Amino acid sequence: MTIVETPTSTVPLGGPSLPQERRLVTSIPGPKSQALQARKAQAVSAGVGVTLPVYIVAAGGGVLVDVDGNSLIDLGSGIAVTGVGNSAPQVVEAVAAQLAQFTHTCFTVAPYDSYIEVAETLNRLTPGDHAKRSALFNSGAEAVENAVKIARHYTGKQAVVAFDHAYHGRTTLTMGLTAKNQPYKNGFGPFAAELYRAPMSYPYRDGGLDGVVAAKRAISQIEKQIGAENLAAVIIEPIQGEGGFIVPAPGFLPTLVDWCRANKVVFIADEVQTGFARTGDMFASDHEGIVPDLMVMAKGIAGGLPLSAVTGRAEIMDSPQVGGIGGTYGGNPLACAAALATMAAYESENLVARAREIGAILTGRLNAIRTADKRVGDVRGRGAMIAVELVDAVTGEPDAALTGRVVAAAHAQGVILLTCGTYGNVIRFLPPLSIPDGLLIEGLQVVQAALAAA
Known part of the structure; x- marks a missing residue:
C-alpha cells in the first residue's frame, strides 16, 4: 500500500474544511471504487464514460475524497464548473435556504424574483453597456441551441458558422456545430441543416499566422461558400475548450466581430468554459476587447448546480414570440440561488x-x-485555463499515446487531469480557483514526473 501525504494548509475559499493534501491509502482506483464501477457497468449506459473511476464522497478547496479514503488533487474542477470551490459554504447556504422555501414552480408558470436577479447580474457582468436581456436554461448545449434560435428569428436567416476544433455540445443541433467526430458525433447523424465550418486561428499549427489575416481567410470562405445575406450567426469560443485550449492570434476575434456588424450577422460568444473568472477576466471576451451580440454561459455560473444562460442585446433577445424560448427547469430556483451566491463570490473574493x-x-x-x-510542443491559455500540447519530439506530430500515458500515471498518483484536443494530445489544467498554491505546485510536480517517466 502506498501512502502519500503532504502538509495540510487552510482552504482559502470554498468547501468543507477538508485537509488540503494528496493522500493515497489504496491503489487508484481503490476496492470500493472498483466495486461501484462494476455496479455502473450493470446499471448505466455504456455510452456514459468515466475519465477516472474513483467515486467521490467529499470535495472542497483543491481536493476530492473518494470512497476508499484517498484524497486526490483536483486539476479539472468537474470541467471548469467548481470555480468557487466544491460545496462552497456560501453556495450551500443559499441553496439550503431556497430548498426550505420551494424547489420548483416553473418560471414560465408562476415566476420568482431570483430568476430576475440572476438575469440582472448577468446583464451587468457581461461585456458592453448597451441594453441587455437574459434567458436561463439548463446546460451549455441547450443555451447554444437557444442562442441559434434567437439569432435566426432576429435576422430571418438560417445559416450558422462555427469553426475548426469547436465544441458546442452533443444535442442534434450542437453536434453539427462541434468539430470532433469521435466520440461526440460518430454514428449519431444526420445533423441539423445550414451549419457550416470555417478555419480557426491556431497559432501553434498554422505557422503563427497573423490574427487579422487568419480572420480574413475565414471571412473569405464564408462569403464564397455561404454569403453574408444567408448567414444568421457566427458562433465561436474565445478560447476553444474541448478543441485544445486554442487561443486565437490577436486581431482574429475583433476582425470577425467587425465583419459581423457590417453584415448584420449575429456574433455569438460561447463562454461556457471560459466564463466567470476562469481566464483571468470575468469573461474571455473582455481580454479580447470584443462585445458579443449574444453570449452563452454555463459551467462556472452556479457552483455545480445545472444552469446556463444566454445574455445579449435587448433587441435581439426580445425578438422571439412569447413562449418561443423557455423550458420546465430553465432557471430552477435552487440553481438561481446557487448562481447568485456563486457570482457574488467571484466579485467579493476577487477571483x-x-x-x-x-x-x-x-x-x-x-x-x-x-x-x-x-x-511539450506548446503551452497556452490564460488564467486558470492552461494547456500543454504533447508532440513527437522529432516530427512535431501530435502524440496522443504519450498524452494517455502521462494522464494515466498522474491519475495513479492521485492527480485528476483532463485531456482535450482534436488530436487527443492536449492536457488541460482547470483547477478550482480555491486551490492552495502548494497543492497546485505538487500536482504539477506529479505531472512532470509522469511525463519524465512516460
Whole structure:
C-alpha cells in the first residue's frame, strides 16, 4: 500500500474544511471504487464514460475524497464548473435556504424574483453597456441551441458558422456545430441543416499566422461558400475548450466581430468554459476587447448546480414570440440561488485576480518543462485555463499515446487531469480557483514526473 501525504494548509475559499493534501491509502482506483464501477457497468449506459473511476464522497478547496479514503488533487474542477470551490459554504447556504422555501414552480408558470436577479447580474457582468436581456436554461448545449434560435428569428436567416476544433455540445443541433467526430458525433447523424465550418486561428499549427489575416481567410470562405445575406450567426469560443485550449492570434476575434456588424450577422460568444473568472477576466471576451451580440454561459455560473444562460442585446433577445424560448427547469430556483451566491463570490473574493495568480504558476512551471522537454510542443491559455500540447519530439506530430500515458500515471498518483484536443494530445489544467498554491505546485510536480517517466 502506498501512502502519500503532504502538509495540510487552510482552504482559502470554498468547501468543507477538508485537509488540503494528496493522500493515497489504496491503489487508484481503490476496492470500493472498483466495486461501484462494476455496479455502473450493470446499471448505466455504456455510452456514459468515466475519465477516472474513483467515486467521490467529499470535495472542497483543491481536493476530492473518494470512497476508499484517498484524497486526490483536483486539476479539472468537474470541467471548469467548481470555480468557487466544491460545496462552497456560501453556495450551500443559499441553496439550503431556497430548498426550505420551494424547489420548483416553473418560471414560465408562476415566476420568482431570483430568476430576475440572476438575469440582472448577468446583464451587468457581461461585456458592453448597451441594453441587455437574459434567458436561463439548463446546460451549455441547450443555451447554444437557444442562442441559434434567437439569432435566426432576429435576422430571418438560417445559416450558422462555427469553426475548426469547436465544441458546442452533443444535442442534434450542437453536434453539427462541434468539430470532433469521435466520440461526440460518430454514428449519431444526420445533423441539423445550414451549419457550416470555417478555419480557426491556431497559432501553434498554422505557422503563427497573423490574427487579422487568419480572420480574413475565414471571412473569405464564408462569403464564397455561404454569403453574408444567408448567414444568421457566427458562433465561436474565445478560447476553444474541448478543441485544445486554442487561443486565437490577436486581431482574429475583433476582425470577425467587425465583419459581423457590417453584415448584420449575429456574433455569438460561447463562454461556457471560459466564463466567470476562469481566464483571468470575468469573461474571455473582455481580454479580447470584443462585445458579443449574444453570449452563452454555463459551467462556472452556479457552483455545480445545472444552469446556463444566454445574455445579449435587448433587441435581439426580445425578438422571439412569447413562449418561443423557455423550458420546465430553465432557471430552477435552487440553481438561481446557487448562481447568485456563486457570482457574488467571484466579485467579493476577487477571483479574477486569483485566476491570474494560478495562471502565472501554471505557465511558469509548464514553460520550464517545455524548455527541457521537446515533447511539450506548446503551452497556452490564460488564467486558470492552461494547456500543454504533447508532440513527437522529432516530427512535431501530435502524440496522443504519450498524452494517455502521462494522464494515466498522474491519475495513479492521485492527480485528476483532463485531456482535450482534436488530436487527443492536449492536457488541460482547470483547477478550482480555491486551490492552495502548494497543492497546485505538487500536482504539477506529479505531472512532470509522469511525463519524465512516460
